[in-house]
Amino acid sequence: MKKLTTFAIATALVTQLAACGTILHPERKGQRGGNIDPAIAVLDGIGLLFFLIPGIIAFAIDFSNGTIYLPGGSAQLSPEEMDALVADNVVDKQEVAKMIAARSGEAIDESAGSSMEIRRM
Structure with a gap:
């Protein structure tokens, strides 16, 4: 049971470090600006609620990759x-x-x- 709990926590942290937008929408990489995707912002925000540092990193990665923005144009x-x-x-x-x-x-x-x-x- 202890190994399963450790594995679940480690998986959650690694997922947050990779950032939600980057995992869910890799095709959006490289976008520069636009409207923010509320679903990705909420998922990154949940990371802030549970794990402050990984949540900040998730937002930083999504903004730097451009995956937090809705496809536009x-x-x-x-x-x-x-x-x-x-x-x-x-x-x-x-x-x-x-x-x-x-x-x-x-x-x-x-x-x-x-x-x-x-x-x-």
Whole structure:
């Protein structure tokens, strides 16, 4: 029983040292600013309540990695770009692939997935 308790406490401390946002959302690493994810902030805050130093470290890691921030941003398209991508309310996947390749420098497989219907605002 003593070994199990020791293992549970050690696991909790190691998890807090790694930071909640870094564990739960590694894809968010590298974000710089934005809206704070309340779920990650609460989980890091719980670390502060139970273990002060690991909780502070968890907040520091999440802020430094950018994993505490909600993913944000949106694509801004001009009306001309929107007309080039959309015909009869269906997105042309080939045009999207060309635009992504032109802007990001990375090729994309337009054969994957299906057509998306959109609504203009």
